[in-house]
Amino acid sequence: MTEYNKLVRVGIYIICVFILMTSCKKDVGQEQELVIEFGIHDTPQIPENYYDYENAYIVPEHFNTDPLLTLIYANIEPENNPITNAGAALGRVLFYDQKLSINNEIACASCHIQEHAFSDPRQNSIGVFGQMSDRNSMGFQNLKYSRRMFRDLRINGLENQIEVPIQNIAEMGISMEDLVTKLSGVAYYSPLVQDAFGSQEWTAERISFALSQFIRSITTFNSKYDQGIQNGFNNFSEMELAGKELFFGGDFRCNHCHTTQNFFSPQAMNNGLDTMYVDQGQFLATGEVSDIGLFKVPSLRNIALTAPYMHDGRFSDVEEVLEHYSIGVQPHPNLNDRITVEITTGGSPFLINMTDQEKIQLIAFLNTLTDLEMISDEKFANPFYY
Ligand code: HEC
Numbered sequence: 001m002t003e004y005n006k007l008v009r010v011g012i013y014i015i016c017v018f019i020l021m022t023s024c025k026k027d028v029g030q031e032q033e034l035v036i037e038f039g040i041h042d043t044p045q046i047p048e049n050y051y052d053y054e055n056a057y058i059v060p061e062h063f064n065t066d067p068l069l070t071l072i073y074a075n076i077e078p079e080n081n082p083i084t085n086a087g088a089a090l091g092r093v094l095f096y097d098q099k100l101s102i103n104n105e106i107a108c109a110s111c112h113i114q115e116h117a118f119s120d121p122r123q124n125s126i127g128v129f130g131q132m133s134d135r136n137s138m139g140f141q142n143l144k145y146s147r148r149m150f151r152d153l154r155i156n157g158l159e160n161q162i163e164v165p166i167q168n169i170a171e172m173g174i175s176m177e178d179l180v181t182k183l184s185g186v187a188y189y190s191p192l193v194q195d196a197f198g199s200q201e202w203t204a205e206r207i208s209f210a211l212s213q214f215i216r217s218i219t220t221f222n223s224k225y226d227q228g229i230q231n232g233f234n235n236f237s238e239m240e241l242a243g244k245e246l247f248f249g250g251d252f253r254c255n256h257c258h259t260t261q262n263f264f265s266p267q268a269m270n271n272g273l274d275t276m277y278v279d280q281g282q283f284l285a286t287g288e289v290s291d292i293g294l295f296k297v298p299s300l301r302n303i304a305l306t307a308p309y310m311h312d313g314r315f316s317d318v319e320e321v322l323e324h325y326s327i328g329v330q331p332h333p334n335l336n337d338r339i340t341v342e343i344t345t346g347g348s349p350f351l352i353n354m355t356d357q358e359k360i361q362l363i364a365f366l367n368t369l370t371d372l373e374m375i376s377d378e379k380f381a382n383p384f385y386y
């Protein structure tokens with residue numbers, strides 16, 4: 001490089017730093033308005049020795065020996081983007097950074113809140129410029145077992161999903177290209193990107209990869225239920241034991257759809273919410289009439305923390321959900337066979353008619369799926385705050 005070129009580069013660099021500093025000042029002003037949610041630091045506080053995110057790969061026996069879960073996982077784990085401590089640490093900063101939106105006001109964490117197991121307690125989330133999302137934001141954990149993303153399963157693979165909220169004009173509203181340029185000017189990212197990917201450049205792929213690593217590292221394996229599996233459930237109350245029996249016993253059929261140790265299904269299903277669907281679910285992704293009213297079967301882990309419930313957040317508590325399965329299941333040509341009397345798709349709705357006592361027992365059991373460690377773990381918390 002000639003001296004002249006070097007001078008030009010240094011000049012450009014100085015101009016860039018100047019622009020960055022002035023634009024940062026503006027950001028700080030805007031962040032202060034949202035200080036309760038987004039904390040007190042202008043730069044993220046990351047420990048010099050990164051937290052251990054790679055331990056997400058250490059899974060307890062009952063997950064490893066669950067045949068369906070093992071099969072699902074074997075098909076999903078992306079070989080080109082394994083979790084590393086540096087990569088997930090970078091993903092954590094991105095997840096909480098309001099700079100990921102066009103107006104510096106919305107972060108992923110605006111709609112995915114740790115204490116709610118990364119869901120949003122509002123029925124509809126608020127994106128940039130006060131716009132409301134059509135669907136209820138979903139919580140997440142153990143997403144290493146999910147290949148198809150969103151309530152209608154329209155996206156294949158977490159890495160491909162990340163760009164959707166960033167570019168969606170109602171969520172964060174910024175193109176990946178503009179975001180790459182924007183982040184390239186943010187000094188606190190340079191060492192993190194270097195550690196995570198071996199050089200300091202930003203690319204759209206690196207944004208998706210780092211966020212995916214962070215999200216995939218969010219696991220829950222240590223609820224009261226998990227401890228129960230390991231000690232013969234001698235930590236369970238009578239009530240919780242009775243609820244467990246109802247859940248798995250067969251008569252209530254909950255575990256026919258909320259399956260495996262992850263209490264979910266990789267398929268979308270119609271659980272009889274409506275005779276006519278306003279939001280047509282998986283049909284919107286596939287155009288198949290037989291997919292109208294089918295939605296992702298969410299994991300019931302941490303369910304006590306993720307109200308309101310269903311794709312549109314129509315039920316404000318678990319009691320209302322149980323009322324649905326008890327007496328509210330609606331007929332529909334696509335009603336899943338697991339929830340019909342005849343066990344045929346579109347058959348008559350199977351109604352449990354639960355007693356009040358059974359509802360209380362079932363709720364007691366569902367509460368054992370809560371993992372307080374996950375929602376208070378600092379490695380998943382806001383680095384601009386802690
Ligand atoms: C404005 C609110 C909002 C913002 C901001 C937002 N999300 Fe979401 N997120 C949602 C909603 C709503 C859904 C469900 C959408 C659907 O099913 O169509 C969702 C779904 C998801 C899912 C799918 C989970 C599953 O089990 O299929 C993931 C993962 C996710 N978001 C990650 C992110 C990440 C990463 C960011 C930041 C880059 C982000 N979200 C930003 C509202 C938001």
Ligand code: HEC
Nearest residue numbers: 253254257269271295297298309310311321325336338339
């Ligand atoms: C036919 C399959 C099926 C059966 C049987 C079933 N569910 Fe569901 N469940 C679903 C689907 C699909 C959804 C998501 C629907 C939506 O998003 O609109 C869901 C959602 C839920 C939710 C809300 C999750 C959330 O994050 O919004 C809870 C709680 C729940 N089910 C509990 C139960 C219980 C308890 C039972 C047994 C009494 C049960 N389910 C039986 C398929 C089923």
